[in-house]
Amino acid sequence: MPNHVTHRIVITGADADIRAFVDRCIVTTHRDATEHQPAFDEQTFDFSTLIPMPEELKNVTDGSTMQWGLMLVGRADLARAYYTLENMLDWPWVKDAGVTTLDELRAYLIKTHPTIIADGEAAAARHDKYGALSWYDWSIREWGTKWSGYSYRLVSDALGRFEFMFDTAWSTPDPIWAKLAEEFPTLLFEVVGYDEGSGFAVTGEIRDGENYVECVDATDELYEATYGEPPTRYEDEDEDNDAGDHGSADTDSDAATDDEASSETV
Known part of the structure; x- marks a missing residue:
């Protein structure tokens, strides 16, 4: 929440x-x-x-498959920094699959995610057109x-x-x-x-x-x-709240996190 x-x-x-x-x-x-x-x-x-949000971005989420697809179609510049094929070779589920080289990893991703190339190409096209990979990226910016x-x-x-x-x-x-x-x-x-x-x-x-x-x-x-009413104070409440970052656009993302390194997310 x-x-x-x-x-x-x-x-x-x-x-x-x-x-x-x-x-x-x-x-x-x-x-x-x-x-x-x-x-x-x-x-x-x-x-x-x-x-208005572009119709093409509505309901488009930025998940791990999209990130992998971007790398496979040569658009690693759009992927998050921790998503590199080299890094993935150290991920437990990649090792468990017996994958040890970049060529093997590319082949494995395409085999297990048949639409990954199309997904990557579509994501890159959306970014080139709208400057965003997903509804979330667009909402934060616009x-x-x-x-x-x-x-x-x-x-x-x-x-x-x-x-x-x-x-x-x-x-x-x-x-x-x-x-x-x-x-x-x-x-x-x-x-x-x-x-x-x-x-x-x-x-x-x-x-x-x-x-x-x-x-x-x-x-x-x-x-x-x-x-429309004053704040309620409690005895154990610290009244010296940190002012924080003054409401800059949130960085909480629905997108994948480093946890995906430990278990594959489709």
């Missing part, structure tokens, strides 16, 4: 301009009933309405965070004023603030946010087509401005 960064946004301006934002960016999706819950309509602040906005909550909706809250994973969506400034220059967006781990907070305005939202140190005042 990520650290959730909760944001509260108050939008003021001409009501027609506010409606234009709501109609475009607050998306309603119908969720069918399941064994555990009835059908319902879910609203989200959908970042793709501002910066949205500044792992996923689109989630856990949308409408706070109030009045003439000339709209207030809502939403969460992001690990970091604040800096590119989205910039895009809001570009797309809705007649509106005033007052933004506050707080990382649930108290690593950083968010504050600032988007007005007159300019973005003034920034990450700052977490404070009790910004906690209360975001959540």
